[in-house]
Amino acid sequence: MTEPPASGVPAPPFPGGAVIELDGVILRYGAHVAVRGASLRLAPGAIHAIVGENGAGKSTLLKLAAGVLAPDAGAVRVDGAPLQPATPAEAARRGVGMVHQHFMLVGSFLALENVVLGCEPTRGGGRLDLAAARARAGALMRAAGLSIPLDAATSALTVGERQKLEILRVLYRGARAILLDEPTAVLSPIEADGLYATLRRLAREGRTVAVVTHRLDEVIRFADHVTVMRRGQVALSRPAAGRSAEAGGDGAEGELTRAIMGGEPPPRVERPPLGEGAPAALEVAGLTLTGAGGRRLLDGVTLTVRAGEIAGVAGVEGNGQRELVRALAGLEPRAAGRVAVGGVDLSSWDIRARRARLGVVHEDRHAEGVLLGASVGDNLVLGDLGELPRGARGRDAEAALVARRIARFGVEPPDPSRLAGELSGGNQQKIVVARALDRVAPAAPGPGAATRAPRRAAAVLAQPTRGVDVGAAAVIHAAIAEAAAAGLAVLVISADLGELRRLCHRLFVMRKGRIVATLPPSCSDEEIGRAMLGLEAA
Structure with a gap:
């Protein structure tokens, strides 16, 4: 069931939002100063x-x-009183909840069990009172406009439902301030x-609501106030609305980008022109994979990417992209179907054999892309040493x-x-993309030389700029466009529709492991979103 029926249980009385003040806070990680005297x-x-x-x-x-962290210097206050001790439990007791x-x-x-975890209601004999929990959760959902199937396994929820569930969890604990x-x-x-809309x-x-985001369009559309952090300090803090006219030709987004970077933003990367009659370079036909319990x-999956083309895959996370x-x-190894690059069938090839023709970036750089305990140099040549002379x-x-x-790729520091x-x-992501793209589309010798894409090669890049800043994203986008201009077929899987456009x-x-629509980048966000959610045929 999506929401408990009206039970006559009102939402808990709301005493008002919490005022949170950070005054000159400093936080160090060893010699590195992560926050330098920030006030907010x-x-x-x-x-x-x-x-x-x-x-x-x-x-x-x-x-x-x-x-979650205690400052090395400065003060954190909630409703005028210091947050002491600086622990999540004390913050929650004072009405502050965080969605990580x-x-x-x-x-x-x-x-429902996730909602009450750690603050379970009990009745006589110390038994768990799920009826009381359901009534309280239902009242909070109605008050906040949330819709969550409380009796479903959390693993079966969509990503959006899990995000709402996290919000319900902090509301259930009495949060007057929600930090996301x-x-x-x-x-x-x-x-x-x-x-x-819920926020x-x-x-x-x-309530007090604060959101950390890389998406400046969200700031412009939804935020009332914006704070820009740069090198651990507050570089700008002002109302978010009503400033586009003052921000110059590129509007509020350009103003925020300049504040973020401390200077002019890099030029926006445009897709390279696609030549007429470009041959198919990456071909996928009838690709199937069955998981536990027989679930597809x-x-x-059937798709084709031509030489020099950048094709995107959009979809709600968890629909087969990974x-x-x-x-x-x-x-x-259990996957069936045909995968070909430049007309050569790779379906029976192992990982190492495919690597020379197919550069791949996986979605989780920490799990499948970077060895954090190894050097930058070792990470940049992972998988390539066998091809070098002895x-x-x-x-x-x-x-x-x-x-x-x-x-x-401008890895910083260049050590x-x-x-x-x-x-x-951002620099970890540059390492991952550098290794994948430079392997199949290396730069020619000499300074400033153009990229050379070998014949019959392709790249598959999952979330290439997830969680990276404007500057790092511009470097990665430029490398993708340059490789495509040199003839590489590129398939980009991303949750960022602006990036795909x-x-x-x-x-x-x-959606659900299938390609359900093929659309031009000029179509609306609503059209893409409805196809992603299966609301109508696109």
Whole structure:
């Protein structure tokens, strides 16, 4: 059932939003200063957006406000009183709840069990009172405009429903201030709009709402106030609305981007022109994969990407995108169907054999892309050492390959001996994309030389700019466009529709393991979103 029937249980009385003040807070990780004397006030009745580059201190600031981290200096106050002790339990007791970027849910539990986990209501004899929990959760859902199937297994919920469940969890614990870290990173446009409708309703009730996001269009459309973090400091804090006319020719988004970067933003990357009659370079036909219990994870996926074309795959996360990338890379031996690059059937090839013709970036760089405890140089040549000469010539070739990839993709700092785990998320992502793209579309020798795409090659890039800032995204987008202009076929799987629109010549919409629509990048967000959710034929 989606929502309990009206039971006469009113929503708990709401005493008003919490005022959160961070006053000159400093947080250090060893020698690194993550937050440098930042001050911020979060007030009830408004949606407050916090933006900035990777490593700017955005999420750290929220964690300080929620008691997840304790400041080394400065003060955190809730309703004028210091947050002491600085713990999540004390913050929750004071009415502050945080929704983390990665869901903190137990997949095997029912949705209702996740709601009450840690604060279970009991009745006589200490027995769990799920009836009381259901009544309270239902009242809170009606008050907040949420719709969640409380009796469903959490693992069966959509990504959007799990995001709502996280919000319900903090409301159930009495949150008067709700802090959300990248809440729309994996949502469809329709789900993102629905989430902000819920947040607006909570703000109108008088709650305090703060959102960390990389999506500046969301800030402009939904936020009442925006704070820009740069290098651990507050660079700008002002009302978000009504400033486009003052912001110059490129409007409010350009103004925010300049504040984020401390200067002019990089030029926007445009998709390269696609030549007439370009041959098919990546062909996928009838690709299927069956999971546990006989569920079809991939259900006859068929698509073609031409040489020089950038094609996008849009879809609500969890509809087969991850399995598609793994099957194309050769990581799913149970997959059936045909995968060909340049007319050569790779279906029976193993991972190593495919690597020379198919550059792949997986969606989770920490799980499947970067060894955080290894050096930048070692990460940049993972999988390539077997192709280099042995001995001194091999060492020289390895050093040259590492130097080329660092320079081409602007990895910062440009030190191959640094541990990858010491780099920002954006620079870690540059390492992953550099390794995949440079392998199949290497730069020609010499400074400023153009990219050379070998014949019969393709790239599959999952979430290539997820969680990276404007500057790092521009570097990655430019590399993708350059590789396509040189003749590489590129398939981009992304939850960011703006990214897909700017880069791609065509968009495939994926739902329940199938390609359900093929659309031009000029179609509306609503049209894409409805196809993603299966609301109508696109």
